[in-house]
Amino acid sequence: MATELDNIELRPARREFLKSAAALATTLIAPGIILYKTGHASNTPGKKPRWGLLIDTNALSESDVDACVSACQREHGWESDPDSRTDAQWIRKVKLTDPESGHQRFLPMMCMHCENPPCVDVCPTGASFKRDDGIVLVNKHTCIGCRYCMMACPYKARSFIHETLKDQLPVAPRGKGTVESCTLCVHRIDRDGSNAIPACAEAVNHGDRKAIWFGDLHDPQSEISQRLQALGAVKLRADMGLNPGVRYQGL
Amino acid sequence: MLACLFGVVPVGSVIAVDEAASSFGEVVIPSPTKPADASDCVEPVDVMRRDHMKFLMHQRDATVLEGERDSKYSLVGCMDCHNPAGVSEEIIRYENPKHFCAECHAYTSVKIDCFECHADRGLARSEQSSLTPNARSRVLSAHTFSQKLEQARGD
Numbered sequence: 001m002a003t004e005l006d007n008i009e010l011r012p013a014r015r016e017f018l019k020s021a022a023a024l025a026t027t028l029i030a031p032g033i034i035l036y037k038t039g040h041a042s043n044t045p046g047k048k049p050r051w052g053l054l055i056d057t058n059a060l061s062e063s064d065v066d067a068c069v070s071a072c073q074r075e076h077g078w079e080s081d082p083d084s085r086t087d088a089q090w091i092r093k094v095k096l097t098d099p100e101s102g103h104q105r106f107l108p109m110m111c112m113h114c115e116n117p118p119c120v121d122v123c124p125t126g127a128s129f130k131r132d133d134g135i136v137l138v139n140k141h142t143c144i145g146c147r148y149c150m151m152a153c154p155y156k157a158r159s160f161i162h163e164t165l166k167d168q169l170p171v172a173p174r175g176k177g178t179v180e181s182c183t184l185c186v187h188r189i190d191r192d193g194s195n196a197i198p199a200c201a202e203a204v205n206h207g208d209r210k211a212i213w214f215g216d217l218h219d220p221q222s223e224i225s226q227r228l229q230a231l232g233a234v235k236l237r238a239d240m241g242l243n244p245g246v247r248y249q250g251l
Numbered sequence: 252m253l254a255c256l257f258g259v260v261p262v263g264s265v266i267a268v269d270e271a272a273s274s275f276g277e278v279v280i281p282s283p284t285k286p287a288d289a290s291d292c293v294e295p296v297d298v299m300r301r302d303h304m305k306f307l308m309h310q311r312d313a314t315v316l317e318g319e320r321d322s323k324y325s326l327v328g329c330m331d332c333h334n335p336a337g338v339s340e341e342i343i344r345y346e347n348p349k350h351f352c353a354e355c356h357a358y359t360s361v362k363i364d365c366f367e368c369h370a371d372r373g374l375a376r377s378e379q380s381s382l383t384p385n386a387r388s389r390v391l392s393a394h395t396f397s398q399k400l401e402q403a404r405g406d
Binding site for chain 1: 311312315316317318319320327330331344367368369370373
């Protein structure tokens with residue numbers, strides 16, 4: 001178990017090492033200028049974006065989370081019994097209860113769009129992949145339905161389609177024998193870029209009262225980055241070193 | 252007697268063959284209809300006949316892997332123009348030989364599985380209105396065909 005975690009941790013560490021090696025090379029080329037920019041070196045504008053979500057659980061009631069789920073269902077044309085173990089679950093309502101005080105809190109959980117996604121590591125056909133902009137998707141043209149990714153995902157974000165489907169929506173092709181998960185509303189992002197609003201965020205953001213922020217985690221000027229910098233946020237199971245793109249406040 | 256037999260048998264067999272031809276052997280060459288309210292296809296008809304599958308295959312990977320959605324070669328675009336729902340009472344699915352794609356695929360014995368996942372018809376008006384206005388406009392403007400179609404309908 002410990003070795004598994006170590007392996008996951010190795011990658012970012014190696015990447016950081018390579019980055020600092022590159023910075024060292026720069027110092028040799030231009031003596032007198034010392035560049036020590038690692039860790040946050042990627043947070044420069046002009047670089048490829050990394051899309052992420054910031055979810056403020058303080059601002060979410062149970063009905064808000066239900067609204068997130070049903071908005072996702074409407075947008076992508078999936079439906080399911082929330083208690084079913086086999087139905088599609090692109091986004092789930094999670095209830096947290098503090099046993100001492102009895103305080104309850106609800107949050108939506110979907111694909112975390114990890115920087116180091118384990119679902120991509122285990123996929124035997126390369127169907128599970130991470131786009132350049134950080135969105136983790138299933139290429140259903142090459143998915144063979146083995147469901148390794150479902151087992152690998154610690155967030156239980158993926159589901160398998162067991163039945164023949166009819167009348168899928170044009171923006172969300174889905175079919176029997178393939179695995180699927182939250183796409184971060186990729187069809188909206190491809191169209192609107194940083195102005196896109198995923199369906200779940202659209203359902204709970206009303207004017208100035210916002211509960212879910214979508215934006216570029218690599219752009220320090222973006223609203224989501226500013227907010228993260230000012231208020232901080234939690235990465236679920238940060239100990240696994242996956243660096244999820246979905247962050248939570250108020251947990 | 253023999254002559255009689257010889258006379259009868261050939262005549263009978265000819266009739267039998269004719270019947271077989273009319274009930275089994277007749278092949279109807281497909282002639283998919285042009286969408287009523289659309290002008291030109293994305294390529295000339297002869298190019299589309301020969302190469303539509305290559306366009307779609309290339310577009311498929313560009314869309315899934317790179318997020319390229321502005322291309323004119325889009326399956327959604329094909330369906331919105333050639334098989335929009337809500338035009339007639341009947342929903343024409345791919346299983347129906349009258350479906351725009353199925354017509355020729357049946358004739359040429361081509362088996363595709365596009366429509367096990369993809370929508371085999373364009374969005375109907377009732378479905379469009381069930382989406383939020385924003386989502387609907389994004390869905391419809393995601394491809395040039397729909398825009399054309401909407402303009403043609405004066406919507």
